[in-house]
Amino acid sequence: MSSLNITLRGHYTATRFPEQAMVHLTIESTGESEATITHEVTSTCNDLHASLETLRPIQEDGTTSSEVSSISASEMYMTTKNRNAYDSTETIYDSPRIYNAIITFYVVFCDFNELHKFIQKVDGYPNARLNNLIWYLTDATKGEIGAESRKKAVLDAVTKADQYAKAVGFEDVIPVDIREIDESLNPAALPQKPTFRHPSGVSLTPQDIVLNCCVQVVFGASCDLASGARTD
Template identity: 30%
Template sequence: MSPLKISVLGESSISRYPERCVLQVAIRSEGLEQEPVSKDVTLTSNELHRIFTDLSPKTPEGLASTDAPVTKFSNTLLRTWSKVPTDEHGKPLPRVYHATSSFEVIFRDFAKVGEVIGKLVKIPKVEIESVDWRLTDQTKKELGSEARKLAMRDAVQKANDFADVVDRQVVAVEITDEGHGTRSRTKQTARLSTLRTSVSDAEGNTIDLTPEDVEFTSSVDAKFESVSEA
């Protein structure tokens, strides 16, 4: 009897409530003079830096304190450029100057995210670019082991399903890790106008955001062969 060979893809998916919220914020300005455009972005960037610094108090060792709403934030340097637009007839118009900067802010306290967004949308030149839900590196490491085992069990089950039909027994002879990843079930990475948010009319103008479960996925490519008969 010729040997039976079976190749299957084992997959797994584990859902977890997010542990961090990553807020992407951009500051943009444009105008006919370079200095005021750059100044707008610089002053606004300094204002946001103060806001996020207050939300991320540090321990004497320089780490985020255990009760800090923001665990970490970073911002890009001021970027400037200019271009000459044209009208509908291709005639050059006055040169337009542009300036931009951006922030990435990692929140531990989800309630603070909506409160901060409520403040930021009132500041001229500020745009909320995205809101993303994530797991910590430690959790992803722990889930990685669990997800790989589940993916392999899925591959074994699939192989046995095929083998049972033809009355064979198989064993794994080759396993290839196809990798893993994380994603929000409904990833909130659109601009604020398209996020699933509701703005209350209460004092503070808080934005209510609903955290999305994060899915940790893993897959393996496994090859099986029939067991030799005694």
């Protein structure tokens, strides 16, 4: 009886169109009147929030519609400084103080048409700017893809092990150890969609979500030399 160990990796890559997108905005105003800039930032924040609430009306069963899944805004962050605090001799000027107020705003969209309409609305406010747009899948979908990916990565390893074993006259490979490996894909190697960019530089084109699974599997195989199963 002769034995053989085979160690190799199995791979599976899943690509899915994104289901949700998180919009990151900054609402900011600067000026000499604290009351004025506070009002400007609060007013813009309230207007945007109100427009989003119309996209998720409460249904009869108490649930909301699916165009927008969440809306959140930070507390207002306020800073202040003198316009010209010091000259070269470190003499303090009696200059007006400059105030700066910022609110960060996050929205998760499930409807990408409404997403683009909202960004157009944001562009109409001089004190609001688009910072980032992140595409992703729901946790439920990622869980389903993860289960499928792990299964197919192992099957990929089994198929290759079986081919290696048969090439040298062995059969019936048996997995004896399976380890999941964090093997990142090279983004440059993935097909890229043409992008349409916002004036801020943020891409407005939904990008596919790529999930990769890699496993390292150790197989054992045996061959009864007396049976003549092994080939030269």
